[in-house]
Amino acid sequence: MVVGSDISRYPNTPRPTCRGYLHKRTQSAILKGWRKRWFVLKHNGYLHYYKHKKDEGKCRPLEVTKLEGAEIGIDTSLGKPFVFKCIPQSGNRIFYFCATSNQEMKRWLEAMDKAVHP
Numbered sequence: 001m002v003v004g005s006d007i008s009r010y011p012n013t014p015r016p017t018c019r020g021y022l023h024k025r026t027q028s029a030i031l032k033g034w035r036k037r038w039f040v041l042k043h044n045g046y047l048h049y050y051k052h053k054k055d056e057g058k059c060r061p062l063e064v065t066k067l068e069g070a071e072i073g074i075d076t077s078l079g080k081p082f083v084f085k086c087i088p089q090s091g092n093r094i095f096y097f098c099a100t101s102n103q104e105m106k107r108w109l110e111a112m113d114k115a116v117h118p
Contacts, residue, residue: 016040018111019056020104024049025078025096034098037062041108045115047086065095067115074109084109 018041023034038053040061045068048061055061069089075096076083082099099105 016042017114018108020108021053021100022108023098025098039097039108041067041111041115045118047112047115067112068118070112070116072109072112072116074105086112 018039020039021036022039024037026033026035038050038056040048040050040056042048045066047065047067048056049063050056050059050061065086065088067086067088071087073084075085078096080098082102082105084097084099084105086095086097087093088095097108099108
């Protein structure tokens with residue numbers, strides 16, 4: 001049984017391709033910095049994120065982004081290790097993510113790359 005998901009109620013639902021905590025750069029007029037968020041990359045190529053892991057399946061995601069056609073890659077411009085960015089095809093926003101390790105960053109980049117090129 002997977003905690004925090006509806007797998008037990010919907011056994012034919014495909015499991016997400018990738019999920020876990022990442023730090024997301026916040027660039028609003030009021031808040032600036034990095035916020036830890038729970039991300040779920042679904043099989044349909046949509047990236048959902050929540051404030052906490054426990055919110056998945058219980059609350060609406062804070063945001064849902066379609067990754068198909070997006071530009072993703074490692075970013076060294078911010079001077080932090082394990083940072084990568086995602087520019088969705090709509091192009092009106094750039095997401096900056098920070099993983100906890102190089103291995104974790106590679107896991108996310110690989111999963112996102114599959115969603116970008118289905």
